[in-house]
Amino acid sequence: MEESWIEEHGVPTIEAVLFDLDGTLLDHESAASAALAQTCGLGPDDPALPELLQVWRELEASVFGRFLAGELTFTEQRRVRVAALARHRGLGSWTDEQTDAWFAGYLQAYEAGWRAYDDVAEVVDRLVARGLKLGVVTNGQGDQQRRKLAAIGWDTLTDVVLVSGEVGVSKPDPAIFALACHRLDLPAERVLCVGDRLDLDAAAARDAGLTGVWLDRAGEGEEPGPGAGPGVPVIRGLGELPDLMLLRPPSRWLPPMTRPGR
Known part of the structure; x- marks a missing residue:
């Protein structure tokens, strides 16, 4: 198998994945x-x-x-x-x-109309099965964003949820990514952040020291692949994320987490 974008660029093993909410998890x-x-x-x-x-x-x-x-x-x-x-x-x-x-x-x-994208459930199972921590970093008002998470069954899946309206800082400010890493108890270089906005999510996370991945569902940017975009990899769907990462097996393996309503 070809070397992943992350391995090629010398990024340490990822231990947590942060997701944007609107346009990434929720349609x-x-x-x-x-x-x-x-x-x-x-x-x-x-x-x-x-x-x-x-x-x-x-x-x-x-x-x-x-x-x-x-x-x-x-x-x-x-x-x-x-x-x-x-x-x-x-x-x-x-x-x-x-x-x-x-x-x-x-x-x-x-x-x-609040629904999760069809590719969300499988990627969650694959990441959780590898022992990864999961989190959400979203801009918005706390009550509404948390109700969205509950609507798609994510209120019980995350290790950390940061909503800009609750913490007083919003993406693309690096402070909100730093706070997420602090609450995960991980250094920034061991955290990946994926979102549908190149500026607010992927590039902002990269600039804050995380690994940023652009989820370009609409195909607005370059062809997906290593190095596409300004220093961040591009994927067309969340299902591509685990293969992009080519994660090394962590020290502990967990079975897929059971989601509400499944």
Whole structure:
């Protein structure tokens, strides 16, 4: 077998894997898309939906960043996003009451769509069977992110969960990765972090001294393989992660962990 990217670059044996949540473990895109269509009264094949989804994604990316920077509260960022969407749809200026009512409906539909990606269960079993510690590092509000973890059965699987809204620091700040390593009681060089954002997850983890892996589900970057991307390996699905790592057998082996509902 060819030498793995990690072995090629002299990375020590990995003892823990940190995962991003939205877009990595939880299929945020599908849940958000279905919720937006339902709340706007559009069918899944409505020709107006793709453009509206793109606007919603851009608002989420820009406005949520202002929340993470401390410029807006969690409620305020929701109102700003909804009000901007309403203006885009030609619905005029909405009051806080209108935006809150709209978002309540959206949130109910969004939560109903929380599902783990199909490739999550198998990779968890394979990593846990090798005695690895697992963790989650996610940007967001504590209560919502932890309910997402519970919805996909991850509330009992992790050794550490760090939510930016609870610890006061968010990705890509290296401090949140350092805190995760501290709570795992491991040096950064023995921890791998995988996520769907090259900037916030993979590159940020690399810059913090961890091994960063970009989960490029949409195929936005270069062809996957050793060295793809700016100093981090790229995978198209989580199922590729164990083979990429080619982990050496740890001192203790554990059977696959039983997940709720399996």
